[in-house]
Amino acid sequence: MSNDILNVVVTGAAGQIGYSLIFNIVRGEMFGSDQKIRLVLMDIAPMLDGIKGVIMEIEDCCYPLVGEIVVTADPKEAFANADYAILVGGMPRKDGMERADLLKANATIFQVQGKALNDHAKKTCKVLVVANPANTNALIAMVNAPNIPKENFSCLTRLDQNRARAQIALRAKVSVKDVHNIIVWGNHSLTIFPDHRCGYVSLPSGKSTISGAVKDDTWLQNEFVATVQKRGAAVISARKLSSAASAAKAITDHIHDWHLGTPEGEYVSMGVHSDGSYNIPSGIIFSFPVTIKNGVYTIVQGLPIDKNTQEKLDATTAELISEKEVALAL
Incomplete structure (x- = not known):
């Protein structure tokens, strides 16, 4: 260094x-x-x-x-x-x-x-x-x-990823260090989509899918997503102030990995300029899963996109395009 x-x-x-x-x-x-x-x-x-x-x-x-x-x-x-x-x-x-x-x-x-x-x-x-x-x-x-x-x-979308990772750890009754490759897509807003499908949990018996560790697909598809999307508002409601320490921790994580790199095989989420990956149009800043080496991030390619995920990507993309049109018209 x-x-x-x-x-x-x-x-x-x-x-x-x-x-x-x-x-x-x-x-x-x-x-x-x-x-x-x-x-x-x-x-x-x-x-x-x-x-x-x-x-x-x-x-x-x-x-x-x-x-x-x-x-x-x-x-x-x-x-x-x-x-x-x-x-x-x-x-x-x-x-x-x-x-x-x-x-x-x-x-x-x-x-x-x-x-x-x-x-x-x-x-x-x-x-x-x-x-x-x-x-x-x-x-x-x-x-x-x-x-x-x-x-x-x-x-910064790492806060959303950290929130998602924590929720999975709590539900699966494991340490957060054992939860890997939870990602978030799109806009840091109520349309951000926490995606567990490519993640896994390290158990004493070996790797488990998130679904296998949580054992509640209904929770994963509904309450888990809503909890992550609304977590900021929930903190404000309880604390009467917005997230501070958790936001600072997420900022630290984001820059740490951008500067020093990600562990082999680990994905992190960053809002970056779209290069067209996953058919997300260029010209917007979109949260993708990335890996980082020597200070350079690479968008993870080839992850499966099912119908539900595509609908969520379409919704958050539409919101970002709308925001861009409003902002750049000013």
Whole structure:
């Protein structure tokens, strides 16, 4: 592993997700235990004083991987020579706000950030968009950064995959480490489709299909899917706040695997620019199962698509196309 310092940018750094995420990064959970970090924390100007307190905490923890820490509200300064940009900050959905209103509010933010990335980040910079609507926000940033390869833009669907994996582990009464190759397709929204069909569970007796381990196909086809799709709302209902630590963990998992690679035979889910795989049209950011080696992801090919899965893919694709049309018309 290279010990060259990585320039890592986190936007929305003063928020709940940012607070959890920052400590994952500086502990070495994202890039490895010997990778030095120059950390750039970006937020809107009124939030910068709060970030100063976070810096004090980082200093007090004596993390050896931390080099310079920069705090800024200026995208040009934030993205200068960036190796990784994690775009957590965005306009949250408020009561009474339609999805089209949310798209409009975020379009301006991600146009500005996309242009700043294009003009100031390294051309090899890898960008992960977390702020919702994540797929379409990633698309807007990508469109506004033509000097950075499309393959370097992604959105977070790993949280949905982690949620799906956890539900299977709970139902099958096994450890999450024994649940493999659960994937999620499509849009990080209520149309995302958690797919258990190609996954398996490691048991003392050997490998089992998910269906064989769970022993309840009705649950797998109905409650399991709905639970994953509605998990974010369920967290808000119970906690009165949105997912923070679990989102930060998923971001960490996503970048860790993108940077260091996936284990042999393991699939992970990433929202990436469609190359036409599985007949998903190009020009949208879509969650696919991928493997990663040397910092390059490859969409897993040849997975079987049954009638039910195709219907779910069609629905989430239609939603993404609609979002794209609204966003790019602004």
